[in-house]
Amino acid sequence: MERDTSWSWNDDGIGRLRLYSLTGGRTTPTRQLDLAALVHASSGDPPPLDGEGEQIHALCRVEARSIAELAGLLRQPATVIKILVADLLDSGALVHATPDFSADPTDIDILERVLDGLRALSH
Numbered sequence: 630m631e632r633d634t635s636w637s638w639n640d641d642g643i644g645r646l647r648l649y650s651l652t653g654g655r656t657t658p659t660r661q662l663d664l665a666a667l668v669h670a671s672s673g674d675p676p677p678l679d680g681e682g683e684q685i686h687a688l689c690r691v692e693a694r695s696i697a698e699l700a701g702l703l704r705q706p707a708t709v710i711k712i713l714v715a716d717l718l719d720s721g722a723l724v725h726a727t728p729d730f731s732a733d734p735t736d737i738d739i740l741e742r743v744l745d746g747l748r749a750l751s752h
């Protein structure tokens with residue numbers, strides 16, 4: 630008989646919900662997230678979290694983690710992790726550790742901050 634791989638088990642042997650239950654039945658995240666996208670826990674108290682959301686948040690408190698790394702550490706498909714991370718980003722529990730490239734590249738405030746950063750590097 631073939632093993633049912635749609636279940637995952639935590640260390641104490643208690644079965645977890647099927648993958649579609651982890652994502653609330655959703656198959657796409659609310660945001661575009663690359664496998665290399667880095668996220669970390671936001672400062673302050675997170676909203677109430679449970680299960681994988683709590684695990685992701687705990688891992689990201691230590692250091693910024695990529696989607697691919699989180700998927701490997703939690704032994705979950707990358708798509709599931711993208712959905713969960715997007716939910717955590719939407720709730721404010723996580724923030725991007727990489728710049729948001731969707732910003733307007735001609736925004737004068739952004740250009741001034743880049744210039745200030747470059748000046749600081751040259752001193």
